[in-house]
Amino acid sequence: MYQVFISGLPYTASENDVQSLFEDCGEILSIKLPRYQDSNRLLGYGHITFSDSEAIQKALALNGTQLGGRYIDVKEAKGTQPQKPNVPPPDCLTIFVKNLSYDLNADQIxxxxxxxxxxxxxxxxxxxVSKNFKGFAYIDFEDHQSVIKALQMNGKKVHGRQVQVDFDVKRPKAGYRYQPKQVEQQNKYNQEYQEIQKKKIKKEKAVQKVKKIKNFAETQKQISAQRNKQQI
Incomplete structure (x- = not known):
């Protein structure tokens, strides 16, 4: 495997930034840049796999090069890094999608x-901070076969943008919930919103029931008062 390990990457860098820096070294087979799950920012390191050893030597010559204001370290990768399995486990029901259009809502996704x-x-x-959509989301399906089919959408366009799709087996943090300002635009695929709506409807029904009882009591009181007047 013709692979180099790069570190010292700016947290705001993208795969395109890294590819632009190393593309003249030779054919790049893959670029793997781990990211924080909550913020999607780079962890600051990664691996680049080339098609031949000559590309490795050219890539090593870029050690100390600046990228985004930081000096990066380039070394030949030692051994094989543990890789995520290519096939999702049988109990996996979730996919992770990134590079989505920023103006999408949950229903459209x-x-x-x-x-x-x-x-x-x-x-x-x-x-x-801004409460704006960051362009990536988690989608839960009801069965495993749906995940298999969804993975085939990797690289395809969704609302005009080429998305990246991968399966996810980790439980997302609480921050991956809907934002109140988006509620009116999304409800079909938002379990939390649906639960809130159910509680809201239940509360409204309870309020209406109390009002109905009060109105009935008031009506009975008026009828009783009218009868008393007639008897007098």
């Missing part, structure tokens, strides 16, 4: 993947 199978829930990820 869910509808895009509905041909793969019944979508149970869509969790969009928002910026904690």
């Amino acid at each position: 869910g509808d895009s993947f509905r041909p793969c199978g019944k979508v149970a829930n869509v969790r969009m990820v928002y910026n904690t």
